[in-house]
Amino acid sequence: MRARQPLTAIVISLIALLLLQPLHAQEKLPYKNPKLSSSERARDLISRMTLEEKVGQLLCPMGWEMYERKGNDVTYSAKYKALIDSQHVGMFWAVFRADPWTKKTLANGLTPELAAKAANALQQYAMEKTRLGIPVFIAEEAPHGHMAIGTTVFPVGIGLASTWNTSLQEQVFQAIAKEVRLQGAHIGYGPVLDLSREPRWSRVEETYGEDPVLSGAMGAASARGAGGGNLKNPFSTITTIKHFIAYGIPEGGHNGNSSIVGPRELQESFLPPFKATVDAGALSIMTAYNSIDGIPCTGNGYLLNDVLRGAWKFNGFVVSDLFSIDGLMGSHRVARSIREAGTMALKAGVDADLGARPFSELPLAVKEGTIKVGVIDTAVFRILRLKFEMGLFEHPYVDPAQAKTGVRTAAHITLARTAARESVVLLENKQGTLPLSKNIKRIAVIGPNADTYYNQLGDYTAPQDRSNISTVLDGARAKLPHAEVLYVKGTAIRDTTQTAIPDAVEAARNSDVAIVVVGGSSARDFKTEYIETGAATASGESVSDMESGEGFDRSTLDLMGNQLELLKAVKATGKPLIVVYIQGRPLNMNWAAENADALLTAWYPGQEGGNAIADVIFGDYNPAGRLPISVPRSVGQLPVYYNKKIPRGHDYVEGPATPLYAFGYGKSFSSFVYSDLKIEPADKGFTISFAVKNTSTINGEEVVQLYLRHNVASTVQPIKQLKQFRRLQVKAGETVQVNLRLSDYDLSVINPEMKRMVEAGTIDIMIGASSEDIRLKEAITIRDTASLPLYR
Known part of the structure; x- marks a missing residue:
């Protein structure tokens, strides 16, 4: 038992x-x-x-x-x-x-x-x-x-x-x-x-x-x-x-x-x-x-x-x-x-x-x-x-x-192309070089980022099937099915042993126009060494294209390798030169700004980047991207962000203190005129209205930007500070009315006691197309000081 x-x-x-x-x-x-x-x-x-x-x-x-x-x-x-x-x-x-x-x-x-x-x-x-x-x-x-x-x-x-x-x-x-x-x-x-x-x-x-x-x-x-x-x-x-x-x-x-x-x-x-x-x-x-x-x-x-x-x-x-x-x-x-x-x-x-x-x-x-x-x-x-x-x-x-x-659907690919097109910033367009005619007979597409598809994508990107990625070369060929499109890489991003600059020059000479795509890369490869956090480490054992992406800090912002030499050599052919920067940071653009007939940055535009850039270059899309970061002339200027505290810095012995391209800057194929600024008091703030007219014959988009500056405040304030913005579609010849609002928080400062206050005094309201391109300006008066919670 x-x-x-x-x-x-x-x-x-x-x-x-x-x-x-x-x-x-x-x-x-x-x-x-x-x-x-x-x-x-x-x-x-x-x-x-x-x-x-x-x-x-x-x-x-x-x-x-x-x-x-x-x-x-x-x-x-x-x-x-x-x-x-x-x-x-x-x-x-x-x-x-x-x-x-x-x-x-x-x-x-x-x-x-x-x-x-x-x-x-x-x-x-x-x-x-x-x-x-x-x-x-x-x-x-x-x-x-x-x-x-x-x-x-x-x-x-x-x-x-x-x-x-x-x-x-x-x-x-x-x-x-x-x-x-x-x-x-x-x-x-x-x-x-x-x-x-x-x-x-x-x-x-x-x-x-x-x-x-x-x-x-x-x-x-x-x-x-x-x-x-x-x-x-x-x-x-x-x-x-x-x-x-x-x-x-x-x-x-x-x-x-x-x-x-x-x-x-x-x-x-x-x-x-x-x-x-x-x-x-x-x-x-x-x-x-x-x-x-x-x-x-x-x-x-x-x-x-x-x-x-x-x-x-x-x-x-x-x-x-x-x-x-x-x-x-x-x-x-x-x-x-x-x-x-x-x-x-x-x-x-x-x-x-x-x-x-x-x-x-x-x-x-x-x-x-x-x-x-x-x-x-x-x-x-x-x-x-x-x-x-x-x-x-x-x-x-x-x-x-x-x-x-449901992943990577046709709708998502279209959205990626839309995002890439809207992200392209047109920096220079001398004598209306762009858009290019689609009747071009022969065009040279040159440069380390012209057809290196991983270089279009940026850091934190998985391996890709080549057929899913469009490069600038792909985009140009799609736009010009009956033209001869000559491609020469010319040089690598960093490796100076990879050079075919004479071939690039020959291609440019034999073409009606040259598109040279330079910049940087965050494309990771099996040659790159990584620490346990996944950040890359710079190594002397091999030379990859990587000069950006986590772990790739720079001591200069210059184009690496032989890229500047490539640009100068193509320019010397006398053919129209369009320069595209595909990059992860604002690299040195001084030479290109002065010498290129047209200059664009597309950052790392993603899988549809090549098609998007071609849409802009050949006029199927009117660019309206604006810089979210200032482009310095030299690392010696740093920091060079637009909303530094007053006073404004004076020029250096060697050159201006201003950036090459300011925050908010970007060109369009259209032209816009601002007018009729009206500012009215509203509940806990102000309403601002003005008109934007497209004075060109091309439908376009404008990014209107509202900045303010405190004339006197209890603590030192920025030279100017963005408070509102709006991306507008404005048809050729059309005038669009814009209405923005400034809240009491937009007008406030943090005083010496670390309290948020709307302080009595005058504030300049500035409306423009960039932080340095102010088209309308008017001062408002705050009559009474008021206290606000630190956080809205």
Whole structure:
């Protein structure tokens, strides 16, 4: 006979059995009830979790090794199973990423259909093979398109900013979000809201330029396009904005170096773009690698707790940049160990550890008494609430068939072409050189960026099938099917051993006109070395084209290699010279500005860039792109951003202090006249109206810009500051009435006591076509001083 078990043993066995049951056997648990609020469900789930399970939700390791592909079948990898089983990981980064760093290629990476299958396999294991059945978050790089194979590649951030078109920006990020979600991911890293006031810095291309108002407007449009924080929309993503904060002004232009910025300038310029984008629905913020006044941004409790969550009421979660928590020990040396770095970051308000090393030691920190479980619970709640809000517990899977047909659709490709066309900035057009006639018999297309298709795309781009990318050469051939189009590369971006300048000269001599495409490249290749964060390192072992992109900081802004020699040689033929800069930062354009018959920049225009540039050159599109960043004459001028504090700098011994091309500048094939400025008081501000007439015979677009300047204020103010802008379509001969509004916040300053005030006095209102091309001006008078909350 079997001996009876004691009652206590039976109870313990039943409890253990219940805990080990798969999720489907626990349907009545409150966190499984979709009728409860997301907050209620998250709190109930947290109450059932072990400390190790809680910490697992805060870990975000790299994800491209989490699947195994065998032909058209994809399943989870042994490494994924081990991470879920041992560390209960709740979030993965870059599962679908493909590039030389991840060693995922067109051959072994994931198509959109396979990506969806991979996501389903990861979710199935997490949902069905774990004690609590918590779905995983998948976070993906998506600053100008999802960084995965088979997706749509839009212009980089600095190009999108050149459109000055927030409506278009919304459409672009709506498309990106849909492609991310169709493949089974949930979080999109981007937009990048760092103000770029240091063009030597390697990541200028990712940003929206030097101005807080333009950056904030584009960032907010990105968040709205990605769903505006409404996670119940099946194609909404969690928008992760980065990098918090002042990352784009590193000392010496060195990526990740400390940033010198005061608390007032932080409030006036660097925080507003993030605030605008949070208000538009961004639910995740990434910390920055840099420090400010001795405090690393990944450990800055004032910024993350007091400002972000206290003053702004941000209700999303904060994620570290990759290994930036580790950097509290290794880079900044404010922590003695990885564990101390983890507790420091968590207390400062970081919720998720991208890289997953310091936070993995949080259970030991709890046992040592250096961190309380309640602090961990708070971070876990912020992440789990969004998983419930997104409906992942009920709908964790996606349809691979929809991913196959819904990613890189014809509509998205058309949108990419529209964005690329609107991003092209026409800088010079002497004697009306452009548009070119399509009756040209012979044309030379020359240069390192004329047909190097990866150089069109920018950083954070996956491997591409050549047929999906249009280069300038492709665009020219499509426009001129009956002409002879001669192509010579001429030289490389950096490598001076790759030269065919005599061949380029011969092609130009034998042509009616020469298009020379120069600039830079962020195209990563297998020759480039990478550190563990994915940033590239400059190496003397091989010469790639890369001179921009994360990790490629510059000491000059000159064209590299033999590019200037190429330009001069082609110019010497006497043939009309059209120069196109494809670039990730404002490179030196002095020679081209003086000698080219026409000069354009398209930044990195994305997969449809070549067609878009050809649309402009051959007159099928009238350009209206405007510079979101000043183009300096020399690095000796830096910084040269337009809204520096007064007084205006005097000229140098060697030359002007002004930039070569100012913020907001750009030409058109049309001409516009501004008139009839009227300014009227309105509730808590002013309304401004004026007329814009297209005086040409060509339909066009104009970007009207409103700047203001305080004549006297309690603190030193900018020379001028953009406050409103509008991109208008104006037909030939048509007059369009423009109405703008200035709010009390637009008119305010932050006084010596760090209080926001609308101060009595006069303010100059300036309307123009760029920061240096002011067409209308009138002063307004503020009669009474008023106090405002620091944040709107």
